[in-house]
Amino acid sequence: MLKIIKPGLLTTVQDLGRTGYRHHGVVSSGAMDRNAHRIANWLVGNNESNATLEMTLMGPIIEVQEDALVAITGADLSPTIFGKPIANNRPIFLKKGSIIHFDRMKRGCRAYLAIGGGINVPKVMNSRSTDLRAKLGGYHGRSLVAEDILYIRKYSEHTKHTISHLRNQANQIDDFYQADWSVGRVSKIDNTYPIRVMKGRQFDWFTKESQASLVNKQFRITAASNRMGYRLDGNKLSQLKSQEMISEAVRFGTVQVPSDGNPIVLMADSQTTGGYPKIAEVATVDLSRLAQKKPGDMIDFTWITHKEAEQLLIKQEREMKQLLVGVQLRSYR
Amino acid sequence: MEYKLSPMGDQSILIELGNTIDLATHDIVQHVVTCLDSMDHAWIIEYIPAFTSITVIYDPVQVLEIEANPFKSPYHIVANIIEEQIQQIAVLETKKQRTIEIPVLYGGEYGPDISIVAEHNHLTIEEVISFHTAGEYTVYMIGFAPGFPYIGGLPKRIATPRKTTPRSVTPARSVGIAGEQTGVYSIESPGGWQVIGRTPLELFQPNDPEPTLLQTGDKIKFKSVTKEVYDHLEAKLC
Numbered sequence: 001m002l003k004i005i006k007p008g009l010l011t012t013v014q015d016l017g018r019t020g021y022r023h024h025g026v027v028s029s030g031a032m033d034r035n036a037h038r039i040a041n042w043l044v045g046n047n048e049s050n051a052t053l054e055m056t057l058m059g060p061i062i063e064v065q066e067d068a069l070v071a072i073t074g075a076d077l078s079p080t081i082f083g084k085p086i087a088n089n090r091p092i093f094l095k096k097g098s099i100i101h102f103d104r105m106k107r108g109c110r111a112y113l114a115i116g117g118g119i120n121v122p123k124v125m126n127s128r129s130t131d132l133r134a135k136l137g138g139y140h141g142r143s144l145v146a147e148d149i150l151y152i153r154k155y156s157e158h159t160k161h162t163i164s165h166l167r168n169q170a171n172q173i174d175d176f177y178q179a180d181w182s183v184g185r186v187s188k189i190d191n192t193y194p195i196r197v198m199k200g201r202q203f204d205w206f207t208k209e210s211q212a213s214l215v216n217k218q219f220r221i222t223a224a225s226n227r228m229g230y231r232l233d234g235n236k237l238s239q240l241k242s243q244e245m246i247s248e249a250v251r252f253g254t255v256q257v258p259s260d261g262n263p264i265v266l267m268a269d270s271q272t273t274g275g276y277p278k279i280a281e282v283a284t285v286d287l288s289r290l291a292q293k294k295p296g297d298m299i300d301f302t303w304i305t306h307k308e309a310e311q312l313l314i315k316q317e318r319e320m321k322q323l324l325v326g327v328q329l330r331s332y333r
Numbered sequence: 334m335e336y337k338l339s340p341m342g343d344q345s346i347l348i349e350l351g352n353t354i355d356l357a358t359h360d361i362v363q364h365v366v367t368c369l370d371s372m373d374h375a376w377i378i379e380y381i382p383a384f385t386s387i388t389v390i391y392d393p394v395q396v397l398e399i400e401a402n403p404f405k406s407p408y409h410i411v412a413n414i415i416e417e418q419i420q421q422i423a424v425l426e427t428k429k430q431r432t433i434e435i436p437v438l439y440g441g442e443y444g445p446d447i448s449i450v451a452e453h454n455h456l457t458i459e460e461v462i463s464f465h466t467a468g469e470y471t472v473y474m475i476g477f478a479p480g481f482p483y484i485g486g487l488p489k490r491i492a493t494p495r496k497t498t499p500r501s502v503t504p505a506r507s508v509g510i511a512g513e514q515t516g517v518y519s520i521e522s523p524g525g526w527q528v529i530g531r532t533p534l535e536l537f538q539p540n541d542p543e544p545t546l547l548q549t550g551d552k553i554k555f556k557s558v559t560k561e562v563y564d565h566l567e568a569k570l571c
Contacts, residue, residue, distance in 0.1 A: 020379050021379075022381050023379065023381050023382060023548075025478055025481050025519070025545070124540065136479075137539075246352070248384075249381040251341070251345065254342070272381055273476035281341060283342075306408065310408065313393060314393065314407075
C-alpha cells in the first residue's frame with residue numbers, strides 16, 4: 001500500500017496506454033517516456049504493461065505502508081529516504097514505513113516509480129492509464145492528491161525472488177537496501193543530438209523556407225505545453241497557400257501547424273483526429289527523449305527517412321529485449 | 334475504387350479514399366472498414382476511420398516477426414497486405430447500418446440557443462425543431478472527444494455559424510449546430526456550438542463493453558420529446 005503525503009506537481013497512474021478505443025474518440029494516454037516506464041517495471045519483476053506512477057518536474061512524497069520492491073527511472077528527482085539518497089535505475093527493497101521524498105528535477109522532466117506487483121487501480125477500457133481530460137482511468141481519473149491510498153497487485157515470482165534476495169542483504173537497522181547493480185546506457189537521458197523527424201503527410205503544403213527552417217532553426221517549448229502536446233515557438237512556419245484540411249488521424253509524435261504558424265508536437269494524450277496540416281512525424285525512437293524535455297527547453301529537429309526511422313526502432317527494440325534479459329539474469333544470479 | 338496509401342510516422346499507414354466530405358466517400362470508407370474488420374493480423378493494433386481516410390496503426394516489430402520477409406520494410410509489408418485485401422473488395426458490401434433514434438428536449442433551459450438559430454434563419458422555433466427532426470443524418474466520424482460524433486446531413490435551412498465566443502462549459506448530452514454540422518456533446522467540454530436541446534441518452538459510458546452510443550456509419554434520427562418523456566427517460570437511464 002502506498003500513501004501519498006504530498007502529490008508533487010503532476011503525479012498520475014500510467015501504463016502503456018489505452019489501445020483499441022481510438023475509433024471511439026478515446027485518447028491513448030499512457031506513460032510519456034515509454035522506455036523509462038518499461039524499464040522501471042522490469043527492474044521490479046513486473047510485466048511492462050503494469051501501472052507505474054509518472055511524476056512531473058516536482059516530485060511527490062510517498063509513504064510505503066508495507067515491505068516493497070521499487071525502482072525509479074527517467075528524470076532525476078533527487079529521491080531520498082529519511083535523508084539518504086537512493087539511485088535511479090536499480091531495484092530497491094524498502095521496509096514498511098519508509099518515506100520516499102522526491103524533490104525538484106535535476107535532469108529530465110518525468111520520473112517513473114514502479115512497485116513490485118504494480119499499482120492496483122481498476123482497468124477502464126483495458127488500461128490503467130489516467131486520461132486527465134476525459135477524467136477516466138488511473139486513480140479516479142485524476143492526478144494524485146495528498147492522502148490518496150494506492151494498493152498493490154500480486155507479486156510475480158521474479159518480484160518475490162528479488163525481495164527475498166535483497167531483504168537478506170539488508171541490515172536490521174537499514175530502512176532500505178539498494179541492489180548493487182543498475183541498468184545503464186539505454187535509460188540515460190541524452191540531449192546531445194536532435195529529435196529525428198520524418199516528413200509529415202502535408203509536408204508539401206509548406207513553403208521551401210519553412211520546410212528548411214523546421215530543421216535549421218531552434219524551437220522553444222512554451223509554458224502552454226502538457227501531456228496532450230508541446231506548443232513550440234521561435235520560428236513560424238507558413239503554408240504555400242491557405243487551404244482547408246479534412247480532419248484525419250493524428251498521434252503521439254505528430255507535428256501539426258495551426259494557422260498561427262507555431263508548431264505543436266502531439267504527445268501521449270494526443271486527440272485521435274485533427275485538422276491542422278502535419279509537417280512532420282517524430283520517429284518513435286525519439287519519443288522518450290522528447291518526453292524528458294520540459295517547458296523552456298530548446299528543441300532541434302533533424303530529418304531522417306521513413307526507412308531509417310523503422311530501422312532505428314527495430315534496433316532499439318532489440319536492445320530493449322537484451323536489457324530485459326540482462327535484468328532477469330541479474331535478478332536471479 | 335481509388336485509394337492511396339502513405340505512411341504517417343513509422344507505425345501507421347493512412348489509406349486515402351477521397352477528398353470531399355460526402356456520403357459517397359463515407360460509404361467507401363465504410364466498405365474498407367468492413368474489409369479491415371475481417372483481417373486478423375496480430376500486428377494490427379487499431380484503426381481510425383475519418384471523413385475520407387482510415388489510418389491503420391500497427392506494430393512494426395511484430396510485422397517483421399510474423400511476416401518474416403528480409404527484403405522489405407515493415408511499412409512495405411503492411412502496405413502490400415492491405416492492398417491485396419482492398420483489391421479483393423469486389424462487391425461493395427457494408428456493415429449493416431444501424432439507425433439510432435435520439436430523443437431530444439428542444440429549447441428552454443436545455444436549448445438556450447434555439448432562438449438564435451431561428452432568428453438567423455428567419456424561422457420560428459417550431460420550424461427549427463421540425464427541420465432538425467426531419468433530417469437524415471449519418472455519423473461520418475468519431476473524434477474530438479470520446480464518443481463525439483461528427484454528423485452530416487443537417488438541412489441547410491437551419492445551418493448557423495458557431496458562437497463568436499465559445500462557452501467555457503457545454504454540458505454533456507447537449508445537441509448543437511455549428512455551420513452545416515449538427516452534433517451531440519458526449520462529455521462536458523468547452524465549445525462554440527449553438528445548443529438547441531439535450532438528449533437523455535448517454536453517448537459515452539467508459540465502463541460499458543461498448544463505450545460509445547454511436548459508431549462511424551450509424552444513421553441517426555432526432556425525435557422531439559416533451560419534458561415529461563425526457564425526465565422519465567433520464568430517470569430510467571441513471
